[in-house]
Amino acid sequence: CGKPKLTYFNGRGRMESIRWLLAAAGVEFEEEFLETREQYQKLIKDGALLFDQVPLVEIDGMKMVQTRAILNYIAAKYNLYGKDLKERAFIDMYVEGTTDLMGMIITFDFTPPKERNLPLIIERATTRYFPVYEKALKQQGQEFLVGNQFSWADVHLLEAILMVEEREPTVLSKFPVLQVFKARISNIPTIKKFLQPGSQRKPRPDDQYVATVMKILKK
Numbered sequence: 001c002g003k004p005k006l007t008y009f010n011g012r013g014r015m016e017s018i019r020w021l022l023a024a025a026g027v028e029f030e031e032e033f034l035e036t037r038e039q040y041q042k043l044i045k046d047g048a049l050l051f052d053q054v055p056l057v058e059i060d061g062m063k064m065v066q067t068r069a070i071l072n073y074i075a076a077k078y079n080l081y082g083k084d085l086k087e088r089a090f091i092d093m094y095v096e097g098t099t100d101l102m103g104m105i106i107t108f109d110f111t112p113p114k115e116r117n118l119p120l121i122i123e124r125a126t127t128r129y130f131p132v133y134e135k136a137l138k139q140q141g142q143e144f145l146v147g148n149q150f151s152w153a154d155v156h157l158l159e160a161i162l163m164v165e166e167r168e169p170t171v172l173s174k175f176p177v178l179q180v181f182k183a184r185i186s187n188i189p190t191i192k193k194f195l196q197p198g199s200q201r202k203p204r205p206d207d208q209y210v211a212t213v214m215k216i217l218k219k
């Protein structure tokens with residue numbers, strides 16, 4: 001089996017966390033971008049999408065769908081899922097927290113402008129989510145979130161921090177430990193490379209991306 005192949009729209013959506021995790025693990029991957037409804041319908045006809053949905057990741061001879069299942073597989077395969085069941089439990093809790101936070105932002109981009117509520121997202125980030133990670137890092141000697149080793153939880157938290165900062169650059173002003181964490185994790189060579197221009201990291205969604213997704217899915 002060659003490199004994993006990711007099939008999705010040419011944007012972040014649900015696939016971006018998969019791109020981050022593979023990149024952090026130093027795993028090169030290929031991408032196929034859905035630009036037309038015909039491409040999507042062909043995938044369905046070919047039986048490639050178990051639930052007629054993307055993200056699709058072809059890896060180790062499998063056609064994986066369901067974002068969480070894909071992420072769990074990659075985290076376990078590349079030893080980013082802790083060293084025992086309890087560490088994995090904490091990684092899962094932390095990742096579900098940053099998933100909820102990033103989910104608010106992903107939904108925000110697909111919400112009609114007049115219904116968007118950015119203050120609520122910033123309020124949740126700064127009162128419900130970031131304080132948890134600030135405290136966890138303080139307890140863990142500030143290096144990594146779980147088991148004093150680099151894990152999926154660290155990758156996912158950095159992705160979430162950068163996503164919130166894109167909307168509110170001062171959001172970490174009251175979180176000094178998270179500021180240090182962001183700088184340190186951003187300098188891990190595989191992540192540093194992914195953060196360079198020209199990597200497979202996708203830009204913030206724009207109106208064209210939203211329109212393309214709606215067109216392909218006929219939403």
Ligand SMILES: N[C@@H](CCC(=O)N[C@@H](CS(=O)(=O)O)C(=O)NCC(=O)O)C(=O)O
Nearest residue numbers: 013014052053054055065066067068217
């Ligand atoms: N639980 C699934 C949901 C996937 C999903 O809803 N995918 C959307 C595209 S997007 O929301 O990721 O942009 C889709 O294919 N929708 C088509 C459909 O549901 O008919 C996952 O986590 O992968």
